[in-house]
Amino acid sequence: MDVALLGGAMTSFGSRDGWVRDLASEAALACLDDAKIAPADIDHLYVSNMASGEFEGQTGVMNALAHDIGAVPAYAQRVGQTSASGGAGLYAAWQSVASGASEMTLLVGVEKMTHLSTADAGDIIASLTHSVEYSHGVTLPSFAGLTARAYLDRFDVPRESLAHVAVKNHANACKNPDAQFHKAVDVETVLSSPVVADPLRLYDYCPITDGSAALVFCPASLAREYTDEFVTVAGIGGATDTHVVHERADPTWMGAVADSARQTFEMAGCAPEEVDVAELHDMVTVLEVLQLEAFGFADRGEGWRLAVEGTTALDGDLPVNTSGGLKARGHPLGATGVAQAVEIYRQLLGNAGDRQVEAERGLTCNVGGFGNCVTSALFEVDT
Amino acid sequence: MTDETRAERLFAHRCPNGHLTYPAHPLCPTCDEAQVETVDLTDERGVVLTWTRVEATPPGVRQPNTLALVEFEVGTETVRILAGTTADVQTGDEVSPVYVEQLRDPEQSVRAGTGQEWDGFRFEPVQ
Numbered sequence: 001m002d003v004a005l006l007g008g009a010m011t012s013f014g015s016r017d018g019w020v021r022d023l024a025s026e027a028a029l030a031c032l033d034d035a036k037i038a039p040a041d042i043d044h045l046y047v048s049n050m051a052s053g054e055f056e057g058q059t060g061v062m063n064a065l066a067h068d069i070g071a072v073p074a075y076a077q078r079v080g081q082t083s084a085s086g087g088a089g090l091y092a093a094w095q096s097v098a099s100g101a102s103e104m105t106l107l108v109g110v111e112k113m114t115h116l117s118t119a120d121a122g123d124i125i126a127s128l129t130h131s132v133e134y135s136h137g138v139t140l141p142s143f144a145g146l147t148a149r150a151y152l153d154r155f156d157v158p159r160e161s162l163a164h165v166a167v168k169n170h171a172n173a174c175k176n177p178d179a180q181f182h183k184a185v186d187v188e189t190v191l192s193s194p195v196v197a198d199p200l201r202l203y204d205y206c207p208i209t210d211g212s213a214a215l216v217f218c219p220a221s222l223a224r225e226y227t228d229e230f231v232t233v234a235g236i237g238g239a240t241d242t243h244v245v246h247e248r249a250d251p252t253w254m255g256a257v258a259d260s261a262r263q264t265f266e267m268a269g270c271a272p273e274e275v276d277v278a279e280l281h282d283m284v285t286v287l288e289v290l291q292l293e294a295f296g297f298a299d300r301g302e303g304w305r306l307a308v309e310g311t312t313a314l315d316g317d318l319p320v321n322t323s324g325g326l327k328a329r330g331h332p333l334g335a336t337g338v339a340q341a342v343e344i345y346r347q348l349l350g351n352a353g354d355r356q357v358e359a360e361r362g363l364t365c366n367v368g369g370f371g372n373c374v375t376s377a378l379f380e381v382d383t
Numbered sequence: 384m385t386d387e388t389r390a391e392r393l394f395a396h397r398c399p400n401g402h403l404t405y406p407a408h409p410l411c412p413t414c415d416e417a418q419v420e421t422v423d424l425t426d427e428r429g430v431v432l433t434w435t436r437v438e439a440t441p442p443g444v445r446q447p448n449t450l451a452l453v454e455f456e457v458g459t460e461t462v463r464i465l466a467g468t469t470a471d472v473q474t475g476d477e478v479s480p481v482y483v484e485q486l487r488d489p490e491q492s493v494r495a496g497t498g499q500e501w502d503g504f505r506f507e508p509v510q
Contacts, residue, residue: 054493123441127493132406134494135486135503136467137437137444145435146452146465153433153474198436242412246452246465247404251433 004223005231007035008345010213013330014180015114023212024110031214039070044102048089048109049334086337087366087375109338110212143370144284145197155301163190164307165285173324175355180330204285209330213339235378237263256374257294268378272296276359279340281367282325337366348381394421403462429453443491478506
């Protein structure tokens with residue numbers, strides 16, 4: 001069954017006063033309004049969230065949201081896949097409709113993080129790691145430092161090329177009213193910011209963020225009764241890599257991204273060259289580069305050139321992270337994968353404002369851990 | 384062998400087909416056979432493949448915290464371990480394991496009071 005996106009919305013991202021329930025309700029109600037459906041129409045409700053229990057002592061967020069927005073007695077389920085919970089939610093919501101189990105599914109991704117210090121939030125996130133790595137004080141940013149050094153050394157890549165990813169994504173976020181940062185940065189600013197995990201610096205990394213994003217899924221046949229123009233899920237995929245990050249044969253290759261990409265392109269019956277716009281998981285600059293290579297948008301060791309040469313800029317051949325990405329739109333863990341798809345939904349329907357690009361087919365890639373769990377999805381506009 | 388002496392050795396784990404991993408797994412990730420042997424790496428030397436000096440560290444973790452990805456050769460197989468180092472290292476350096484009783488402060492960790500082990504091995508540059 002062809003699955004359509006009937007609506008999409010998100011809260012502004014950043015440091016927000018509301019808690020996880022408030023943020024989720026805000027995005028959910030805006031999304032139902034966009035889809036022009038009522039809470040009682042919802043058969044299935046999925047809530048993508050990494051760690052609301054650890055962050056604010058609130059578990060059971062799927063039931064809380066069902067009650068708060070008047071969706072009871074809809075079937076409700078929390079979807080957890082660490083920082084790829086949003087992408088996993090896309091997969092679950094797509095499955096619910098594609099299988100015929102649900103005619104109308106609401107997916108809400110949400111996370112509230114900024115009330116904690118960066119160090120405390122970092123330890124909660126690092127709790128996804130294996131005990132033999134955790135004991136050494138690893139953080140997700142530390143894996144990025146190890147990987148970036150290996151990548152720069154192995155392929156003789158200039159360090160400043162990674163800064164171009166941050167510069168591009170900050171520039172894009174300036175045109176996104178929902179983004180956390182509306183501040184342009186230059187290469188010099190990135191390269192002179194404080195070291196986080198050498199050779200990477202503060203401006204190579206995404207911030208800690210509060211926010212929520214939501215989408216409504218239904219059969220394409222039903223979507224036609226509501227609207228003339230809508231977005232469909234053309235392909236979707238998901239895969240895992242090793243839990244112990246150091247056990248991977250090649251630290252510069254994102255195997256789960258490549259596996260997920262292959263499934264996604266196979267289902268959609270298209271090739272990387274046919275993608276018009278992409279939202280990739282730039283938790284750190286080097287990850288955008290490695291995903292470009294794993295998706296086949298660039299050869300091994302060449303992905304860094306795309307930001308430097310402007311290929312991935314708003315006016316380039318393949319605009320990447322038009323929203324500002326995790327880097328500058330912000331990264332509220334469980335919300336991110338849903339927000340990526342909201343950006344593609346808006347781009348494909350021509351509702352992306354000052355950052356609008358010409359696109360009929362858009363891709364999302366959401367990464368959990370340091371490439372541990374990955375989902376990707378390809379969306380097309382149906383007119 | 385007592386548990387105490389076992390804790391002070393650094394073991395890799397091997398299946399009947401010779402694949403090595405650190406840490407152990409219920410089944411070999413490469414061939415799904417049970418891992419039946421250990422290989423003692425405590426007195427071996429490994430080579431630094433990549434490293435990072437982390438300035439932003441979690442509560443109870445030393446700052447800065449230099450981490451290195453190290454590869455050991457065992458016959459024709461290799462095995463990799465990620466751990467902290469006792470001093471600055473460079474890619475390609477030879478290092479050897481050194482036992483540390485407490486790698487980070489358990490009381491400041493989200494895993495306080497759990498099955499997490501807090502001792503282990505860091506890497507020391509070979510002079």
